[in-house]
Amino acid sequence: MLETLLPILIFSALALAALGASRRVRLWRQGRPSSVPILKGLAAMPRRYLVDLHHVVGRDKVMSNTHVATAGGFVAAAVLMILVHGLGLGSSESMGPILGGLLLAASAAMFVGSRFVARRRRNPPARLSRGPWMRLPRSLMAFSGGVFLATLPTLGLLPDDFGSGVLALMLAAVVVWGLGEMVFGMTWGGPMKHAFAGALHLAFHRRPERFSSKQGGRRSTGLKALDLDDETAPLGVGTPSDFTWNQLLGFDACVQCGRCEAVCPAFAAGQPLNPKKLIQDMVVGLSGGSDASYTGSPHPGKPVGEHYGTPYGPIVGLAGQALVDAETLWSCTTCRACVEECPMMIEHVDAIVDMRRHLTLERGQTPNKGAGVLDNLIATDNPGGFDPGSRLHWAADLNLPLMADVKQAEVLLWLGDGAFDMRNQRTLRALVKVLRVAEVEFAVLGTEERDSGDVARRLGDEATFQRLARRNIATLSKYRFQRIVTCDPHSFHVLGNEYGELAEPGIPAQYEVRHHSTFIAELYDAGRLAFAPWKGGRVTYHDPCYLGRYNGEYEAPRRVLKALGIELKEMERSGFRSRCCGGGGGAPITDIPGERRIPDMRMNDVKESGAGLVAVGCPQCTAMLEGVVDASAEVRDIAELVADALVEPPSVNATGSPREPVVKATAEEVL
Amino acid sequence: MQPEQQGLEVAVLVSVGRHPITGRARRAEQDARGVELALTLASELPGTRINVLHAGQQDINSEVALRGYLGMGLNSLTLLEQPEGSDAIAALAAYLTKALPPLVLTGTRAECGEGSGLLPYALAERLGWPLVNGLAAVETIENGVVTLLQALPRGQRRRLKVRLPAIVSVDEAGPVARQSAFGPARRAKFIVTSAIHEPDRELTQWHLAPARKRPKRLKIVKAASARDRFKAAASKAGGKSGQVLSDVTPEQGAVAILKLLEEEDVLR
Known part of the structure; x- marks a missing residue:
């Protein structure tokens, strides 16, 4: 009986999974277009999974081994199961014993792995979601155990007549449970969704450059520029469908492990932001509904079940609540701890800045001092609203060489807006002293320097950022220097990683930027x-x-x-x-x-x-x-x-x- | 607030502002407060139509500044186009006589140009409408009468009932202007109409020079403790020699003012 039942079960589960997959793909494609190389991405996916993803997962050795056994065992067992039980290769004379033996090994490995998953679920830390995730280890054991037992008669390790009767029916029920969770649930929104969406997310990631290649690891942390010349393009993200389709796919890949939650400084401070919940809010948004079924820690101070959204509805309510409250988005310090920890390589900070862009550029709702700071940046090129002519007052006695006079220098010392801050002026004076002692040939832009645009960009004001950046690029293009040295990592990041995208033809904006600590180390x-x-x-x-x-x-x-x-x-x-x-x-x-x-x-x-x-x-x-x-x-x-x-x-x-x-x-x- | 039966039209006069430190064109602080008042009014009184008016030429600077107002959430701005050196009062008066908006809001003083603060008065005189300065809030509008809160020094407020149409000027007592957003500012339209060109004769006779910093009278506080310093800072300044004149004829008032100005060495 099992021999006839298993192929039916397997193929109906696969058919339902295919149906679910096409439905899920349609949900993702509500997002805006984004061009990623499809085939190249799919080809790169195994490496991204085995190297980059496991580099992050491997920080927790027990969990990493658990995942290798469970996921590896599952992939192998699923493929072999289709061959052995689905296509009936198990009864063939030559292939049967080998394939069946391999299937036994794979499902056994998966079973061992799922025992460890179960062990972690016994006293789960607060960062893990509960709900359907609590039944996952049992489902994993049902699948691996069921497949293991069902394979024994095929190999002749159990009498053939085991395949009929009550025992077989019970075994079939266990297999149905396992298939339901592992195959059907994968595309219909169960916990295993992370495997399906995660694999595709790795393939179609919007920052393909962040993955390592054989030449070594790379890094991609600069925010992507908005196209402000195209007046029809949305300014940031106001509804879930304003995200690009591969961003939506990325949100769907979340496995709710809560590593982001554990490292988020805003969450620890009790500010209303939980990065994991935010990603789940986006998942709610892309499929429509309420967040009531979320089973992890909420945004601090915001009870679960009060927020709801639709793919084309607002993310932040115009009046009252919608998918996410604005304070949640403004709590983020863009420290990237969540992105660094995320085993699924989800880009939380990109998403938050995208949504902030909508709030600032479309609604004019930058909270608290935000609007004033942006006005200052527009009117005075610095966030404090100081007279731009006073940028060098702290160095009145230092006789700093100005680029406008010397035209070229080995090092361009970028001062940053700390030049207006009395505390940072002490740092700058110390740095000038060090450079003088080391006899470095350097010059400053002086009053020609403007704010790098870091704060404006992260407050969502892409227009002001680009205006500042373009003016800085034009100023920098007038002079010759080998490298920029700065004691402000924010300027460092923006100059080094975010200006390049704004280069105009004939004016490159690629600079060699050094943090002062790097430069001092080199001098030493x-x-x-x-x-x-x-x-x-x-x-x-x-x-x-x-x-x-x-x-x-x-x-x-x-x-x-x-x-x-x-x-x-x-x-x-x-x-x-x-x-x-x-x-x-x-x-x-x-x-x-x-x-x-x-x-x-x-x-x-x-x-x-x-x-x-x-x-x-x-x-x-x-x-x-x-x-x-x-x-x-x-x-x-x-x-x-x-x-x-x-x-x-x-x-x-x-x-x-x-x-x-x-x-x-x-x-x-x-x- | 009682909703008016038919929608009310509010005209807001805006000028090109100038940042006090860098001199860059921007939305003028007081005019933006006027727009803010109008927007608040529109959200409280459904059907209110806001017509933002600017008389002047159209160039890059004025566009940046005027879009600053539009970014507060307006769809369009009426630009009464005039060549440089024209008198804005004539153009505005001609437009307002034709359009007859019941309520006209304006900043008290422009941030560049003459900045004499006389425009609201000159306009009111020409149209023959009442003028209220220092608006803090619009309370109700009923049967063609508006109830206003006027700001007086030291946080005092005076409630006034004014028959419409009227001109009301806004200064720092008005509500702080909301943030100007890039998207709405970029999308909003300018409705350009050419206005009568009447050269500003008075301006041509003026001699313009950079402002000198005016001397400030020092307030010398001899205080031994923080409490004394706080009391001195919080107390009314120079309240000793003040004099309240009530029920006097305009001539008597003028004499008293003249006397004070001579005492203070303002007039010699």
């Missing part, structure tokens, strides 16, 4: 700087998001600190897992209230590391961390520490050769 390696030994206390280092996660520079600041003779006390969350200071993405401007403040939590991390001084490399981080009341640690920029430790450099001519580079000390990952 070249023997142009020498430091007195460190006499202070214990020091820790806070990785700025826009330097670390956005640009992958974890090492140079640590090399500089080591060169200073400092032995770092790393915080629990450092390196690529560094926790945001709360200063990015315009979050201090939009200032969405929470239960705690993000910089307070970060300063607490510093305290737990036992350090009395925290070294930083970003004006935003300095401002946020120094704003902590009753802080246990002092906040100093790397440039200040270096400037304080400077001693006469050893004569380069006397020693003859530059010093050997310091042994590379990468940040240790603490899992």
Whole structure:
């Protein structure tokens, strides 16, 4: 009986799955067009899965092995099951035993894997969703166990008459359960949807450049520009269907593992943002309905079940509630911790900025000080509304060479808007001192410099960003320099990663940009700087998001600190897992209230590391961390520490050769 | 607020503003507050039509500034096109006499040009309409009578009933203008009509020079404690020598003002 029943079950499950898949594809295609190479993407998919995805999943070894056994076992078992039971190859003389044996092995591996899935579900951490996800381990065991048992008679390991009677009926019921979850549920919105949507999402990812190739890993963190010349193109995302189809596909790939939730600084601070819930809100939006069936942690302070949406309805309600509240979108600090942790490679920050663009450009609803800051950027080219002519007042006594006078220099020192901030002016003065001691030939743009556009862009005002960027590009094109050095990672990121897209024909906008810590490390390696030994206390280092996660520079600041003779006390969350200071993405401007403040939590991390001084490399981080009341640690920029430790450099001519580079000390990952 | 039976038309006069630090063209602060008042009125009184008027020439600078108003959520702006150096008052008066909007809102003083703050008065004189300055809020509009809150110094408010049509000017007491959004600003249309060209004769006789910083009278506070300093900062300034004149003839009032100006060395 099983022999006749199994092929029917398998093929009807497959047919229903195909129907569900076409329905799901239609849902994704409600999004706007986006051109991705379809065949090339599909061809690259296995590598993206096996290398890039597993690089992220592999940070949790137990879960990684569990997934390899379960998913690998399932894929193999499903293919073999179709061959053995579906096409009846199991009864063939030559192939039967081999295929059947392999099927037994695959389903056994999957069964073992699903035992580990079940173990994790016994006391699931808060970040995991419950609901249908709680039944998944049982479904996995039903599928693998059912297939295993049903294969035994085929191989003659059980008597043939096992295939009839009550036992066989029960076995068939178990197989139906397994097939229902694993095959039917995959395309009809069950937990296994992540496998179907996830595989296609990897193939058609909107940032194909972020995946590693055989030449090595790459990084793609710059926001994509809006086409402002096309007056019919929507300005940002107002309804779920305004996302591109592959963004919608990406949301659908979410496996609700909650790793994003666990690292999100806004969520930890009790601000109304949970990245996992936000992605699930988008899934609700693309299929239409209410979020009542969501079973994970909500956006803090926002009960589940009150929000609803449709593919063509507004995401943020014009009056009252819709899919998402505006505060949720404005809570994000764009620190990219969620993107870094997401095993499905979902781009949360892109989606949030897309929705912010709609709020700012179409509705004029940038909250709190946002509108004022944008007005200032438009009128004075800096967010504080200061006289642009006073940009160099802090350096009145430093006699800085101006690009307008010298026309060319080895290094263009980009000051950033910290030039108007008295705290950051100390950092800048320290950096100038270091550059002078190392005899670097540098110049500044002075009053020709404008805000890089970082804040405007992250507040959603793409128009102001592009205006500022184009003017900066035009200014930079007038002068010749080898590289730009800046102590502001936000300017660093925007100049290095986001201006390139705005280049006009004949005016390239590709710059070699260095963070000051990288540049100081290079100067030290070249023997142009020498430091007195460190006499202070214990020091820790806070990785700025826009330097670390956005640009992958974890090492140079640590090399500089080591060169200073400092032995770092790393915080629990450092390196690529560094926790945001709360200063990015315009979050201090939009200032969405929470239960705690993000910089307070970060300063607490510093305290737990036992350090009395925290070294930083970003004006935003300095401002946020120094704003902590009753802080246990002092906040100093790397440039200040270096400037304080400077001693006469050893004569380069006397020693003859530059010093050997310091042994590379990468940040240790603490899992 | 009681809804008016038929839709009310509100005309808002807007000018090209100028940023105080960089001098870049922008929506003028006070005029934008006027537009904000009109938009609030429109959301409270369904059927209200807002007609935003600007008299002047059309160039890149004025377009940037005028689109700043449109980005607040307007569909169009009526531009009474005039060559440079024309008198805006004549064009506006001619247009308003024909269109007869019951309520005209305007900023108190332009941010560039003469900036004398006389336009609302000159316009009211020419049209023969009542004028109210320092508008804080529009309360009700019933049977052709509008109830307004007028802002007085030190946060005081005065309720006024004014028969329409009327001109009402807005200053810093008006509600803060909402954010101007790029999308609506880009989509909105200019309705350009050519206006009568009457050269501004007075302007040609003026001598224009960059403004000097005017000396400010220092308020010297001798305070020993923070509490004293706070009290000094919060107290009324120079309340000792003030004088309230009531029930006096205009001549008596004028004499008193003249006397004060001479005392303060404003007139010599």
